[in-house]
Each structure stands twice: as C-alpha cells, then as structure tokens.
Amino acid sequence: MNKPARTLxxxxxxxxxxxxxxxxxxxxxxxxxxxxxxxxxAIHPGDKVTFRNEDTFVHNVFSLTDAxxxxxxxxxxxxxxxxxxxxxxxxxxxxxxxxxxxxxITVAP
Amino acid sequence: xxxxxxxxxxxxxxxxGCAAGTAPSTGDTHASAGAHPADPLLRPAAVPFxxxxxxxxARVTLGRALFFDPRLSxxxxxxxxxxxxxxxxxxxxxxxxxxxxxRRLGRATPTVLNTAYQPLQMxxxxxxxxxxxxxxxxxxxxxxxxxxxxxVTQLAAIPGYRPMFEQAYPGEGISQATVAKAIASYERTIxxxxxxxxxxxxxxxxxxxxxxxxxxAVFNGKGRCALCHQGFNFTDNGFHNIGLRSLQGEGDEGRxxxxxxxxxxGAFKTPTLRDVALTAPYMHNGAYRTLEEVIDHYDRGGDDKxxxxxxxxxxxLSAQEKKDLVAFMKSLTGAPMxxxxxxxxxx
Numbered sequence: 522m523n524k525p526a527r528t529l530x531x532x533x534x535x536x537x538x539x540x541x542x543x544x545x546x547x548x549x550x551x552x553x554x555x556x557x558x559x560x561x562x563a564i565h566p567g568d569k570v571t572f573r574n575e576d577t578f579v580h581n582v583f584s585l586t587d588a589x590x591x592x593x594x595x596x597x598x599x600x601x602x603x604x605x606x607x608x609x610x611x612x613x614x615x616x617x618x619x620x621x622x623x624x625x626i627t628v629a630p
Numbered sequence: 631x632x633x634x635x636x637x638x639x640x641x642x643x644x645x646x647g648c649a650a651g652t653a654p655s656t657g658d659t660h661a662s663a664g665a666h667p668a669d670p671l672l673r674p675a676a677v678p679f680x681x682x683x684x685x686x687x688a689r690v691t692l693g694r695a696l697f698f699d700p701r702l703s704x705x706x707x708x709x710x711x712x713x714x715x716x717x718x719x720x721x722x723x724x725x726x727x728x729x730x731x732x733r734r735l736g737r738a739t740p741t742v743l744n745t746a747y748q749p750l751q752m753x754x755x756x757x758x759x760x761x762x763x764x765x766x767x768x769x770x771x772x773x774x775x776x777x778x779x780x781x782v783t784q785l786a787a788i789p790g791y792r793p794m795f796e797q798a799y800p801g802e803g804i805s806q807a808t809v810a811k812a813i814a815s816y817e818r819t820i821x822x823x824x825x826x827x828x829x830x831x832x833x834x835x836x837x838x839x840x841x842x843x844x845x846x847a848v849f850n851g852k853g854r855c856a857l858c859h860q861g862f863n864f865t866d867n868g869f870h871n872i873g874l875r876s877l878q879g880e881g882d883e884g885r886x887x888x889x890x891x892x893x894x895x896g897a898f899k900t901p902t903l904r905d906v907a908l909t910a911p912y913m914h915n916g917a918y919r920t921l922e923e924v925i926d927h928y929d930r931g932g933d934d935k936x937x938x939x940x941x942x943x944x945x946x947l948s949a950q951e952k953k954d955l956v957a958f959m960k961s962l963t964g965a966p967m968x969x970x971x972x973x974x975x976x977x
Contacts, residue, residue: 579939617891617894618869619866
C-alpha cells in the first residue's frame with residue numbers, strides 16, 4: 522500500500538472509531554420544582570435530550586439559539602418531549618412559562 | 631446588571647442607624663421579627679439585592695426622596711408614589727394607570743410590594759431588575775414623561791440632593807445609574823408585614839377563622855390556585871395566559887411582545903397575593919373590581935380560550951368554597967406599614 526492509500530485507510534478507520542465512540546444517546550432531563558435537573562449538560566451531535574415534567578403544573582422548553590431554535594409547547598406532569606441536537610454549539614434552553622428555569626447544553630464532537 | 635445576588639436581612643435594610651456610605655453585612659441568615667425561613671410560605675428572613683448595589687441607610691433615604699419627588703416627571707406633578715401609593719397597597723386603585731396629561735394607560739399599576747423578590751419586573755417581565763425598571767416609567771413619554779438626561783440636570787440643580795447622592799454613592803455623582811440604584815434600594819424596603827396567615831402558619835391556631843383554613847385548602851386543591859401562586863409571595867414569577875377577555879381595543883400580547891414563544895401570547899406575570907385585598911381592581915387590565923369577580927373568572931375556566939394556559943380549567947366551586955377562598959386571600963393582608971414621608975430638598 523502506498524503512502525496516500527495508507528493515510529486514507531487510517532482516516533476511514535478513525536472515522537469509524539469516532540462514530541462508535543459517539544453513538545447517539547438519549548439523555549433525560551427532568552423538570553421539577555421549577556428547575557431543570559442540571560443547569561449544564563454536555564452531549565455529542567446526534568444525541569437526543571428528553572425533557573420530562575415532574576411538576577404538578579405545565580412546563581415548556583424552548584431555545585432561540587441560532588444553530589437550532591425550537592419550541593416544545595406545553596406539557597403536563599408525567600409527559601416528556603424530546604429534541605435531537607444535530608449541530609455542535611452552545612444552546613441556551615429555558616422554560617418560557619418559568620424564566621428562572623435555565624439550562625445550557627454544549628454539543629461537541 | 632450582575633445576576634449574582636446577596637442576601638440582606640429585612641431588619642438590616644430598614645436599619646435607620648446604619649452608617650452612611652457603608653454596606654451592612656451580607657450573606658447572613660439572621661431572622662427578622664416574625665420571619666420563618668424554614669417554611670416556604672412565610673416571609674423570608676432576607677431580601678436579595680445585587681452585588682453592585684448593597685442597600686444602606688443613605689441609599690434608602692435618597693431613594694425614598696426620589697420615590698416621592700414629583701420633580702422626576704416632566705409635568706413636575708407625578709412621582710413614583712402617585713401611582714405606587716403606599717396608602718393603596720403601593721398601587722393606585724385604578725383599572726389601568728393614569729400617566730402624563732392624565733391620559734389613561736393600557737395596563738394596571740402593579741404593586742411595588744415584594745418586587746424585591748421578583749427576578750423580572752413589569753407585567754411582561756421586560757425589565758431584569760429593580761434598577762433596570764426604575765427609570766422606565768420616568769423616561770416613558772406616556773408615563774412620567776421626563777427625558778432622563780434632563781432628569782439628571784434638574785436633580786443636579788437642587789442643592790439638597792448633592793450631599794444625599796454623595797453620601798449614598800460616594801464619587802459616583804448624580805446620574806441615571808445612581809438614581810436607579812437609589813430608587814431600587816428604597817423599593818427593597820417595601821416588603822410584607824406580618825399577616826394573620828403568617829401568625830397561623832407560625833402556630834397560632836386562633837389567628838384566622840375556619841373559613842380561612844378551608845379557603846387555604848381550596849387554594850391548594852380544587853381551586854388549582856397554587857399551580858401558579860406559589861411560595862411566600864404567592865407567585866411563581868412566571869407568565870400565563872389566564873383567558874382574560876380582551877377589553878375593547880386592548881390587543882395586548884403581554885410577554886409575547888418580548889419573547890416570541892407561542893405559550894407567551896397573551897401571557898402576563900403572576901402577581902403576588904400578599905396584600906391583595908388592598909390592590910383592587912385586579913388583572914393586568916383591571917378587568918375585575920373584586921376578588922369575588924376574580925374567583926368567578928377562574929371558576930369559569932377563563933373566557934378567551936385561544937391560547938389558554940392548561941393550568942386554567944373550569945373548577946366547579948361551590949358558593950361556600952368561593953367565599954372561603956376570598957377569606958383566605960384577605961388573611962394575607964399584612965399589618966399597616968410604617969412609611970416615612972420625606973421632606974424633599976428645596977429647589
């Protein structure tokens with residue numbers, strides 16, 4: 522195998538290794554006592570975050586971050602909604618109803 | 631404004647003898663009279679304040695003078711206290727506020743009481759602190775109609791104010807920032823006094839009648855009130871569309887004007903229920919004259935269902951349950967507050 526071919530093969534292997542290490546995961550964040558279960562979260566591109574409401578009143582989740590803005594609407598106790606974060610970046614997440622509820626998600630390879 | 635806040639005891643904020651220009655101790659948990667920090671429904675022992683504006687007596691004294699001074703308005707006829715009248719629950723008794731030129735404004739005057747504990751100010755939460763809020767009505771052409779640069783010039787021309795500013799904020803001068811900080815410092819002294827509800831929570835079984843106790847149970851259960859009215863200040867500091875029928879020509883989108891999230895369309899901040907019996911009319915648009923009308927609104931499950939909060943549902947309250955709820959809310963009225971009316975510096 523010549524040098525360029527060996528380099529290409531190594532890159533392909535690295536890519537597969539990276540994909541295996543960063544297999545998409547689901548992370549559950551609870552909303553209880555008007556707070557997210559953690560103020561910060563670090564995930565990888567492709568990971569899914571599920572927001573579960575454990576309060577007796579409705580919550581919302583939204584982000585106006587340019588890379589991926591979303592609004593999950595409202596949902597009551599016991600229900601959950603999910604978002605898959607495709608792109609790397611820093612996402613500021615809030616509950617629109619209760620603006621003291623803040624979460625920062627860092628998405629990095 | 632830095633988000634970091636420290637805590638100051640209620641007693642320390644009101645301390646008249648505090649040395650001018652120095653901050654009282656911070657971050658402690660000394661209990662003030664009647665406060666009971668272990669019970670989240672009782673008045674907390676401390677009032678939060680931002681790290682760059684710790685209250686002291688000179689700042690409170692200056693803020694009190696500015697709060698009562700009509701020369702902060704373009705007409706020199708309107709002070710903060712004109713609308714936030716301490717004899718009317720720090721509100722004005724009007725359905726909606728009255729501004730410059732006696733023109734009617736679009737929203738009701740909210741009480742100043744316990745705003746020190748609220749992270750966002752105004753019905754739509756567009757102000758991030760009391761300091762941020764303080765200059766808003768002064769500079770608004772519809773409200774006090776005083777250009778803020780002119781306000782600074784006029785205050786600087788009043789000899790008596792110069793030493794007051796120097797004592798309160800040494801070396802900072804008379805500026806928009808120091809005016810805002812002083813008014814905010816005074817507003818942080820406007821906090822709840824002990825109510826019959828507090829005495830009941832503290833163990834005095836005879837502090838309230840049985841209708842109050844029943845009403846409190848309805849409040850937390852069938853009435854669904856505590857879904858939004860939470861904690862000692864009986865507010866979640868949140869924003870909800872409660873299904874108010876828009877008054878003619880109102881068209882007020884509330885917090886949605888500042889946060890384009892669907893749930894916020896027609897949503898307004900949950901007001902405190904402390905001293906609520908003193909602050910009629912009710913709702914952001916003054917739609918209801920009495921607490922009974924307010925309860926009827928919630929019992930119907932609201933009127934305008936177009937973006938109604940799921941927290942609001944028809945309740946099926948009995949006449950007795952409604953009366954009990956009103957009795958409970960009246961038990962949140964604190965003892966009359968001692969308010970020192972300042973002698974304003976002469977022009």
